[in-house]
Amino acid sequence: MLAANLMTGRPRTSTPLPYRVTIIAIVLCGVLAAVLLYREARHSEQLHAESEFVRRASLRHALTSEVLSRYTESLFGVSSIFALDTTLTRAEFARATQRLQARLTGSLAFEWVPLVTDENRATLETAMRQVYPRRGFEFMDFDANGLAHRAPPRPFYYPIVFVEPMHGNELALGYDLTNAPSGPYLQRARELHRLVVTHQFRLVQERGNELGVVMVIPVFRPGGPAPTEPAEETFTGFVQCVFHVRELLETASASDPDAAFDMLFVDASAVAPAPRIMYYRPALDATARDQAPSEAEFRRDAAFTRAFPLHIGEREWHVIYRPRPEWLATQHTSTPLARVGSVLALAALLGGLVNVLGRRAQTITREVNERTAELADSRRQFANLVHALPGMAYRATYDGDFQLTFASEGALALTGCTPEQLVSGAVRVRELIHPDDVARVRDETRAALQAHRDVEVEYRTRLRDGTVKWVLSRGRGVYDDAGRLVVVEGIVIDVTDTKRAEESRLAIERKLLETQKLESLGLLAGGIAHDFNNLLSAILGNASLARMTLPAGNPIDPQLRAIETASLRAAELCRQMLAYAGKGRFIIERVDLSALVEDMLPLLRVSVVRSAQLHLELTTPVPGVRADATQLRQIVMNLVLNAVDALAGRSGDVTIRTGYRTIDKAEFATSVTGQNLPGGDYVVLEVQDTGCGMSREVLGKIFDPFFTTKFAGRGLGLAAVQGIVRSHNGALQVESEVDKGTLFRLFLPAIAGEAVQIEAAKPAPRTRWQHTGHVLVIDDEESVRHVIAELLKTFGFSTQIEGNGPAGIEAFRADPDRWTLVVIDLLMPGMDGEQTLKAIRAIRKDIRVLLVSGYAEGGILERVRGPGRVGFLAKPFEPDAFEDKLRELFV
Numbered sequence: 001m002l003a004a005n006l007m008t009g010r011p012r013t014s015t016p017l018p019y020r021v022t023i024i025a026i027v028l029c030g031v032l033a034a035v036l037l038y039r040e041a042r043h044s045e046q047l048h049a050e051s052e053f054v055r056r057a058s059l060r061h062a063l064t065s066e067v068l069s070r071y072t073e074s075l076f077g078v079s080s081i082f083a084l085d086t087t088l089t090r091a092e093f094a095r096a097t098q099r100l101q102a103r104l105t106g107s108l109a110f111e112w113v114p115l116v117t118d119e120n121r122a123t124l125e126t127a128m129r130q131v132y133p134r135r136g137f138e139f140m141d142f143d144a145n146g147l148a149h150r151a152p153p154r155p156f157y158y159p160i161v162f163v164e165p166m167h168g169n170e171l172a173l174g175y176d177l178t179n180a181p182s183g184p185y186l187q188r189a190r191e192l193h194r195l196v197v198t199h200q201f202r203l204v205q206e207r208g209n210e211l212g213v214v215m216v217i218p219v220f221r222p223g224g225p226a227p228t229e230p231a232e233e234t235f236t237g238f239v240q241c242v243f244h245v246r247e248l249l250e251t252a253s254a255s256d257p258d259a260a261f262d263m264l265f266v267d268a269s270a271v272a273p274a275p276r277i278m279y280y281r282p283a284l285d286a287t288a289r290d291q292a293p294s295e296a297e298f299r300r301d302a303a304f305t306r307a308f309p310l311h312i313g314e315r316e317w318h319v320i321y322r323p324r325p326e327w328l329a330t331q332h333t334s335t336p337l338a339r340v341g342s343v344l345a346l347a348a349l350l351g352g353l354v355n356v357l358g359r360r361a362q363t364i365t366r367e368v369n370e371r372t373a374e375l376a377d378s379r380r381q382f383a384n385l386v387h388a389l390p391g392m393a394y395r396a397t398y399d400g401d402f403q404l405t406f407a408s409e410g411a412l413a414l415t416g417c418t419p420e421q422l423v424s425g426a427v428r429v430r431e432l433i434h435p436d437d438v439a440r441v442r443d444e445t446r447a448a449l450q451a452h453r454d455v456e457v458e459y460r461t462r463l464r465d466g467t468v469k470w471v472l473s474r475g476r477g478v479y480d481d482a483g484r485l486v487v488v489e490g491i492v493i494d495v496t497d498t499k500r501a502e503e504s505r506l507a508i509e510r511k512l513l514e515t516q517k518l519e520s521l522g523l524l525a526g527g528i529a530h531d532f533n534n535l536l537s538a539i540l541g542n543a544s545l546a547r548m549t550l551p552a553g554n555p556i557d558p559q560l561r562a563i564e565t566a567s568l569r570a571a572e573l574c575r576q577m578l579a580y581a582g583k584g585r586f587i588i589e590r591v592d593l594s595a596l597v598e599d600m601l602p603l604l605r606v607s608v609v610r611s612a613q614l615h616l617e618l619t620t621p622v623p624g625v626r627a628d629a630t631q632l633r634q635i636v637m638n639l640v641l642n643a644v645d646a647l648a649g650r651s652g653d654v655t656i657r658t659g660y661r662t663i664d665k666a667e668f669a670t671s672v673t674g675q676n677l678p679g680g681d682y683v684v685l686e687v688q689d690t691g692c693g694m695s696r697e698v699l700g701k702i703f704d705p706f707f708t709t710k711f712a713g714r715g716l717g718l719a720a721v722q723g724i725v726r727s728h729n730g731a732l733q734v735e736s737e738v739d740k741g742t743l744f745r746l747f748l749p750a751i752a753g754e755a756v757q758i759e760a761a762k763p764a765p766r767t768r769w770q771h772t773g774h775v776l777v778i779d780d781e782e783s784v785r786h787v788i789a790e791l792l793k794t795f796g797f798s799t800q801i802e803g804n805g806p807a808g809i810e811a812f813r814a815d816p817d818r819w820t821l822v823v824i825d826l827l828m829p830g831m832d833g834e835q836t837l838k839a840i841r842a843i844r845k846d847i848r849v850l851l852v853s854g855y856a857e858g859g860i861l862e863r864v865r866g867p868g869r870v871g872f873l874a875k876p877f878e879p880d881a882f883e884d885k886l887r888e889l890f891v
Contacts, residue, residue: 027348030345031345031348038337045331053306053321057306058308061308061319067251068310071107071243078217081096084221088112093164109165109169109242110239110241111240112163112238113186116157121153125137139159141176142175146204159176160175171204172205172242182198182201186218189218189238193220194314196216197216199213200212210246211244212244214242215241216238219239220236221233221236249281261283261322262324263321264277266318277295280293280298302323303322305321390493391494392414392492393491394407397486398445401430401442404422405487406423414461415461416467432461433462437460440457440459449485454476455490456473457473469494470494471492472495476489533874533875533876534781534783540876540878542783544879546560547560548794564878591626594619597616597685598618612653613651614640615654616655617658618656622750623683624750625748626749634720635721642744643689645691646741650691652689653689653690654688655687659686660682661681662681662682665679673726674725681749682748682749683748688742689741690740693738693739693741702734703719721744730748732747769886775820775822776800776812777801778824779825791879804830804831805830805832805833805835806830809839816843820848821849821886822848824836824850825851825852826852834864837851838864845866848870849868850885850886852875853875869889
């Protein structure tokens with residue numbers, strides 16, 4: 001009616017104010033009187049119930065204390081026997097404790113624990129083995145896993161030598177209690193000369209979850225006429241009784257059970273991690289200890305509680321009593337209800353209460369719905385963020401190994417396992433880590449979490465299909481107020497592509513460094529070769545000139561020819577150095593590799609020591625290869641000499657094979673050089689020995705310049721082989737095993753057609769070519785230009801020599817038409833040969849020019865091509881080669 005009036009705007013009607021006030025006053029007074037009377041009656045009943053509860057609890061506590069005292073008195077009786085006679089036998093000990101076992105319900109074992117010094121250990125163990133011949137006897141310790149092992153040497157021991165009953169307690173026999181959980185209590189009992197009771201712990205002979213306590217009494221034997229004086233007593237050991245906590249306290253509290261209250265036994269002296277709760281006994285029936293409530297729960301659920309102490313063996317136990325709700329209900333009567341003033345007032349009160357509660361419930365429901373919607377929105381946002389993250393987000397507990405409690409959907413792509421498999425434990429995180437990385441991941445994770453640092457570790461994972469991935473795990477520990485780790489939260493992402501890119505970058509860097517090293521060594525080798533070639537030009541030229549000026553049959557002719565031969569061999573060494581540097585210029589022709597090896601056979605047999613056997617396994621015919629025959633001979637010779645050195649003077653075999661194969665591109669992946677060659681037809685050369693072989697470390701260095709395992713070696717042979725193979729666009733592979741031998745395998749691209757037989761060049765008689773004219777010789781090396789000038793004179797030329805480019809240009813400019821030929825050294829200080837040639841051509845375009853150099857031709861003729869004839873001759877050169885080049889220029 002009131003609401004309707006407010007909505008329609010009509011004035012509201014009301015009863016007279018006194019009437020309404022009277023009704024309200026009557027209702028309020030009635031309710032107030034009913035409440036006061038009800039509370040007063042209930043309070044009286046409560047006081048009466050508490051008084052009755054305290055009386056019953058005190059009586060029960062006195063009975064419990066009396067039962068426990070009987071246990072300690074019985075144990076004192078056993079200890080007095082050992083105080084009088086420490087030589088009791090096992091049988092006497094068994095008879096002394098047999099009756100006590102029946103009387104003391106809950107006792108698990110009686111034990112005699114003597115004090116044994118390290119000097120007496122062996123004697124006692126021997127004596128006890130005679131007492132226990134079938135099972136043996138020795139002092140033992142137990143590790144954290146409950147496994148027994150022989151006790152290490154100690155200054156003294158507390159071994160269990162007698163235990164009754166034996167059945168079920170065999171594991172305790174020989175147990176050295178100095179290192180046991182009860183060890184500190186034994187020492188305390190010895191110091192105090194009194195009974196000591198241990199805290200609860202798991203017994204070594206217990207295979208279940210039952211805990212036990214031990215009552216320990218020290219035994220002192222009187223040492224003189226006044227045994228009552230402690231100073232005269234001699235400590236001999238301990239008598240102890242082992243109890244199951246539940247059975248002990250069940251016996252102590254079971255007599256005359258009272259249904260009015262529940263009992264909770266608490267070890268008030270316990271220090272963490274020892275448990276405080278000892279035994280829980282409801283009023284109506286016994287309950288397993290693992291169902292016992294905590295002390296706080298026990299007190300929280302009770303209307304009131306009372307705690308009584310039990311002092312036993314230097315330990316304080318508390319027995320907490322709480323009334324049963326059923327018993328409290330029996331203490332209430334119907335008197336308070338009779339004092340309720342008015343049913344109507346009570347109904348009005350209840351109606352108002354329901355109205356208030358209903359409004360409150362609506363408010364709570366609305367607030368819960370709002371909070372639920374906010375939580376759902378928060379979860380949706382979290383799910384979207386996790387979905388957008390790369391890899392797998394996780395939350396896990398950690399105790400040396402991760403146990404996931406949450407894993408995002410990215411787990412499937414990262415690990416091949418669903419989040420459910422990871423969270424349920426069907427697949428353990430440790431199983432996914434590569435075995436070689438498990439220890440490192442564990443150590444780095446533990447160190448970071450202990451230091452309260454973020455965890456960041458890279459490792460490999462191995463999926464079930466064998467795929468190996470690199471992942472990066474980043475996480476952070478969540479700790480409680482005490483600093484203990486609660487959970488670890490983080491993300492794991494796949495970094496396999498990044499790792500591969502990094503490896504590719506490192507490979508490119510290594511290749512670049514190798515290339516730079518080869519370029520540097522190439523410059524060094526080229527410079528050395530150039531200087532040697534200049535020296536050899538002078539040596540070879542002067543020897544040839546001397547031999548040509550002497551009459552035939554002169555006694556020194558053999559010596560001069562030896563000088564020429566040595567010079568030519570030295571020139572071969574220079575070409576080998578240029579080949580290593582990749583700057584050599586080869587005379588490319590069609591070569592039959594089998595014929596080439598056969599042609600070298602006499603030289604190879606001389607190179608092989610007598611203890612070695614040289615074997616040829618040549619395939620004929622084989623397709624030809626386009627190569628420089630001299631360089632291929634150098635490869636064969638270097639590899640054979642290397643094989644002979646590997647035999648180290650011992651008997652063995654050196655085998656040379658040739659063949660023809662169709663090679664797949666993948667076979668070149670393990671090559672030392674030529675890894676990127678295409679597949680196709682290749683001619684194969686193999687040199688194998690049965691020598692000492694090479695380790696993996698040596699194998700990785702054999703192609704480094706100047707690396708050698710021989711005392712007198714130069715370390716250039718295999719490096720030169722690699723350079724020659726690279727210049728011929730070939731591939732080289734090496735296989736070696738220590739004490740078994742080494743195999744070098746060379747691949748050269750085959751060409752179609754019949755192989756060409758390589759035959760030794762036969763010198764033919766030749767007539768000395770003659771010509772006339774004036775020749776200008778420009779070379780910075782005095783000895784070289786002198787040799788060239790003298791050789792030119794043997795052909796009929798007149799010569800003029802100059803030591804550098806500018807001087808040569810001035811001499812040519814003085815009379816350009818006078819000169820028939822200009823000989824120019826390409827490499828001179830200041831103005832080089834190419835610049836000098838350009839300046840001379842600017843004066844006279846058609847002049848013939850012969851370029852000489854200690855380097856290979858290297859395309860110089862293409863660069864200086866012009867109207868006049870130009871030739872090139874590499875130093876050092878023989879007179880015949882010089883003559884041939886002159887013939888070409890003047891034909």
